[in-house]
Amino acid sequence: MGLQRATIAVDAMGGDYAPDEIVVGAIRAAAELDVNLLLVGDRERIQACIDEHGGADTERLEIVSAEGVVTMEEKATSIRRKPKASINVAMSLVKEQKAQAVVSAGHSGAAMSAALLRLGRLKGIDRPAIGAVFPTMIPGKSVIVLDVGANMDCRPKYLEQFALMGTIYSQYILDVDEPKVGLLNIGEEPGKGNELAVQTHKLLQDNSAIPFVGNAEGKDVLSGNFDVIVCDGFVGNVLLKFAEAIGEVMLNIMKEELPKGWRGKVGTALLKPNLRNIKQRIDCAEHGGALLFGVSGVCIISHGSSHAPSIFNAIRMAKEAVEHEVIEKIEAYNQQHREEIKETASAN
Amino acid sequence: MGLQRATIAVDAMGGDYAPDEIVVGAIRAAAELDVNLLLVGDRERIQACIDEHGGADTERLEIVSAEGVVTMEEKATSIRRKPKASINVAMSLVKEQKAQAVVSAGHSGAAMSAALLRLGRLKGIDRPAIGAVFPTMIPGKSVIVLDVGANMDCRPKYLEQFALMGTIYSQYILDVDEPKVGLLNIGEEPGKGNELAVQTHKLLQDNSAIPFVGNAEGKDVLSGNFDVIVCDGFVGNVLLKFAEAIGEVMLNIMKEELPKGWRGKVGTALLKPNLRNIKQRIDCAEHGGALLFGVSGVCIISHGSSHAPSIFNAIRMAKEAVEHEVIEKIEAYNQQHREEIKETASAN
Numbered sequence: 062m063g064l065q066r067a068t069i070a071v072d073a074m075g076g077d078y079a080p081d082e083i084v085v086g087a088i089r090a091a092a093e094l095d096v097n098l099l100l101v102g103d104r105e106r107i108q109a110c111i112d113e114h115g116g117a118d119t120e121r122l123e124i125v126s127a128e129g130v131v132t133m134e135e136k137a138t139s140i141r142r143k144p145k146a147s148i149n150v151a152m153s154l155v156k157e158q159k160a161q162a163v164v165s166a167g168h169s170g171a172a173m174s175a176a177l178l179r180l181g182r183l184k185g186i187d188r189p190a191i192g193a194v195f196p197t198m199i200p201g202k203s204v205i206v207l208d209v210g211a212n213m214d215c216r217p218k219y220l221e222q223f224a225l226m227g228t229i230y231s232q233y234i235l236d237v238d239e240p241k242v243g244l245l246n247i248g249e250e251p252g253k254g255n256e257l258a259v260q261t262h263k264l265l266q267d268n269s270a271i272p273f274v275g276n277a278e279g280k281d282v283l284s285g286n287f288d289v290i291v292c293d294g295f296v297g298n299v300l301l302k303f304a305e306a307i308g309e310v311m312l313n314i315m316k317e318e319l320p321k322g323w324r325g326k327v328g329t330a331l332l333k334p335n336l337r338n339i340k341q342r343i344d345c346a347e348h349g350g351a352l353l354f355g356v357s358g359v360c361i362i363s364h365g366s367s368h369a370p371s372i373f374n375a376i377r378m379a380k381e382a383v384e385h386e387v388i389e390k391i392e393a394y395n396q397q398h399r400e401e402i403k404e405t406a407s408a409n
Numbered sequence: 410m411g412l413q414r415a416t417i418a419v420d421a422m423g424g425d426y427a428p429d430e431i432v433v434g435a436i437r438a439a440a441e442l443d444v445n446l447l448l449v450g451d452r453e454r455i456q457a458c459i460d461e462h463g464g465a466d467t468e469r470l471e472i473v474s475a476e477g478v479v480t481m482e483e484k485a486t487s488i489r490r491k492p493k494a495s496i497n498v499a500m501s502l503v504k505e506q507k508a509q510a511v512v513s514a515g516h517s518g519a520a521m522s523a524a525l526l527r528l529g530r531l532k533g534i535d536r537p538a539i540g541a542v543f544p545t546m547i548p549g550k551s552v553i554v555l556d557v558g559a560n561m562d563c564r565p566k567y568l569e570q571f572a573l574m575g576t577i578y579s580q581y582i583l584d585v586d587e588p589k590v591g592l593l594n595i596g597e598e599p600g601k602g603n604e605l606a607v608q609t610h611k612l613l614q615d616n617s618a619i620p621f622v623g624n625a626e627g628k629d630v631l632s633g634n635f636d637v638i639v640c641d642g643f644v645g646n647v648l649l650k651f652a653e654a655i656g657e658v659m660l661n662i663m664k665e666e667l668p669k670g671w672r673g674k675v676g677t678a679l680l681k682p683n684l685r686n687i688k689q690r691i692d693c694a695e696h697g698g699a700l701l702f703g704v705s706g707v708c709i710i711s712h713g714s715s716h717a718p719s720i721f722n723a724i725r726m727a728k729e730a731v732e733h734e735v736i737e738k739i740e741a742y743n744q745q746h747r748e749e750i751k752e753t754a755s756a757n
Contacts, residue, residue: 198658198661198662210595213595213602213603213604213606214603214604245647246647247558247561247642247643247646247647247650254561254643255561255562255641255643256561256562258561258643278646278647278650279646279647279648279649279650279651279652279653279654280650280651280653280654281654282651282654283651283654283655283658284654292647293603294595295595295602295603295606295644296643296644296647298595298627299593299594299595299626299627299640299644299647299648300627300647300648300651301627302595302626302627302628303627303628303630303631303648303651303652304627304651304655305627305628306627306628306629306630306631306632307631307652307655310546310631311659313546314546314687314690315687318683318684318686318687318690319680319683319684319687320683321683321686322682322683324679324680324682324683325679325680325683327676327679328675328676328677328678328679328680328683329676329680330676331672331673331675331676331679332667332672332673332676332677332680334670334672335666335667335668335669335670335672335673335676336666336667338666338669339662339663339666339667342662342666343658343659343662
C-alpha cells in the first residue's frame with residue numbers, strides 16, 4: 062500500500078458548510094495532492110458544487126451515492142437507522158477495500174459509531190481514541206493529545222494503549238525520531254493526580270515500548286517538550302475546546318486593541334503580513350482534523366465548522382496516515398506485544 | 410466586621426521571590442488600600458527589605474516573627490513538623506482572631522493543609538476548593554472556576570458545594586447580580602460527560618439555591634457567558650495551568666513575529682502602548698491569586714512565581730472577601746440549607 066496512490070472516502074454531506082466547502086477542499090486536494098478521492102453523498106448536489114467551482118479532475122475525484130446524513134442534532138446511534146447515510150457509506154468503502162481512509166466533518170460521535178460498527182476495533186485496543194494535533198511554542202513542532210473526546214471514564218490500560226498509538230503516529234506521521242510521551246497531570250511527581258493518573262503512571266513507566274518521560278502539566282502541553290500527551294477524553298475534550306476558543310479570543314483582543322488611536326491604525330496597517338503569520342501559528346483550525354485511533358482503518362474527524370482549507374488539510378493527514386501504514390504498524394506492535402506477554406507467561 | 414478595617418496576615422517567606430517581592434507588594438498595599446497588614450516571617454530579613462525599599466507605614470504594617478518556611482520541594486504534610494513555619498503562624502493569627510485573612514505565595518498544598526489544620530472546614534462543606542478568577546472576552550468581566558487543584562477525585566455533592574460557594578463569591582465580590590453557574594463538560598446536553606458530570610448535573614438542577622444554567626464546554630470558559638464554572642480539581646488544574654501558559658505563548662509568538670521586516674519594526678514601535686494593553690488583558694498573572702473556599706477564614710493562595718503586583722492584587726482580593734463577609738455568608742447559607750432539609754424531612 063505504501064507505493065500505491067491512497068484512495069480516500071470523503072463524507073461530502075457532513076459538517077456545517079457541507080457539501081460546498083467539503084467539495085471545494087476536495088477539488089483542491091485532488092489537484093494538489095497525489096490522492097484519489099471518493100466524494101460520498103447526494104450525487105446531484107455534489108456534482109452541482111463541482112460544476113459551480115469549475116469542475117474537477119474526474120480521474121482523481123469520483124462521486125459515490127449515499128442517501129441522507131446524520132445531523133448534529135441526532136444521537137450517534139442514528140447511524141443504525143440510516144445505513145445509507147453518507148458516513149456509513151464512506152466507512153463501508155474502507156471495509157470493502159475500495160478506499161483506505163475516511164474524512165468527515167459531520168457528527169463526530171456518529172463517525173466513531175460508524176467506524177466501530179463497519180470497521181471494528183483493532184486487535185489489542187480496548188477503546189478507540191480521538192487524537193488532536195496541537196501547535197506548540199516551537200515553530201513547526203506539534204504535539205498529539207489523545208483522547209480528546211471518545212472516552213469519558215477511562216481505565217489506566219486505555220491510556221496505555223493511547224500512549225502507544227500516539228507514539229507510532231508521532232514517529233511515522235509527525236517524523237519525530239524519539240517521541241517523548243507525557244501523562245497529563247497536575248504536577249511532575251509520580252504520586253500526583255487523580256486515581257487514574259497515579260495508576261496510569263505506573264503502567265507507562267513499566268512499558269518498555271512507550272518512550273514515557275513523565276507527567277505533563279497544563280503548562281507543558283504547548284511547550285514543545287512533549288510529542289505525545291495522553292489523558293482521558295473528558296479532560297482532553299475540555300482542553301481542546303478551550304485551546305481552540307482561546308486562539309479566537311486572543312485574535313479578537315488583538316483586533317480590538319491594536320488599531321486604537323492613530324499610531325495604532327498606522328502600525329496595524331504596517332503589520333498586516335506579520336499579523337497573518339501570527340494568526341496562522343495560533344489558530345488550531347489551520348491544523349486540520351483529529352484522527353480516530355484504534356479502528357481498522359484511517360479515519361480523520363474534522364471540525365463541524367470546517368471550511369475548505371481544513372478539509373484539504375484533513376485529506377492530507379489521511380493520505381499521510383495511509384502511506385505510512387499507521388494502522389498496520391499499530392497492529393504489528395500489538396501482535397508482537399501479545400507474543401511477548403505469552404512468552405513471559407510461559408517462561409514463568 | 411464590615412465597617413472595621415481588615416487585618417491581613419501575609420506569609421512573607423512563601424514564594425519564589427520571597428521575602429523581597431512579597432514585602433514590596435505589601436508596602437504598596439499598606440499605602441494604597443485601607444488595610445492593616447501583618448508580615449509573617451524572619452523579622453530581620455523582612456525589616457531589611459522594608460528598609461531597602463524606603464520604609465513603610467508602621468501603623469499599617471507590622472512584622473510577626475516565624476521560624477522557617479515550607480519549601481516547594483517539601484510535602485504538604487511538612488506543616489505538621491514545622492509548627493512555627495510562616496504559613497502556620499499566619500493561619501494561627503486568623504484562628505486567634507488577630508487577623509481575618511491570610512495571603513501566601515508559598516507551597517499551595519501546605520497552605521491548604523495549614524488552613525484545614527488551624528482553621529478547620531466550614532460546617533456543611535465536605536472539601537475545601539481552590540477557586541481561580543479568569544478574565545473573559547468581555548472587558549472587565551471575570552469568571553470564577555473551582556476547583557483548580559485541591560480535590561482530585563470528587564463526588565457530585567462536592568461540586569454542588571463548590572457551585573454554592575462560587576455563587577456567593579460571584580455575587581458579593583465580583584458584583585454579579587444574577588450569577589450564571591455552569592458545569593464544565595464536553596457538551597451542552599444534560600446526559601453528556603463522565604459519570605461525575607452526569608450525576609452533578611442532576612444535583613445542580615435540583616438545587617434551587619444555585620443559579621445553574623447548564624453545561625459549560627471548554628470554549629465557554631472565557632466567553633463571558635458564565636460567572637461560575639465548577640469542575641473537579643484535576644480538570645480545573647490542567648485548565649488553569651494551560652490558560653496561564655497560553656497567555657505567555659501568545660505573547661512570545663507576538664514578540665517573535667511582530668517586529669519581522671522593516672514594516673514590522675516601525676509598526677511594532679508605533680503599537681507599543683496598545684501591545685501593553687493586550688498583555689494586561691490576556692495575562693492571568695495580572696488577576697491576582699486564587700481563593701481557598703470552605704475553610705473558616707479567608708485564604709488567598711498566590712502563584713509561587715508572584716511578583717509585587719500579584720501580591721498587591723491578592724491582598725486586595727483578601728480585603729474584599731473580608732469586607733463582604735464571604736465566609737459568614739457561606740456559613741449562613743449552609744445553616745439555612747440544613748434547616749430546610751430538616752423541615753422537609755419532618756414534613757414528609
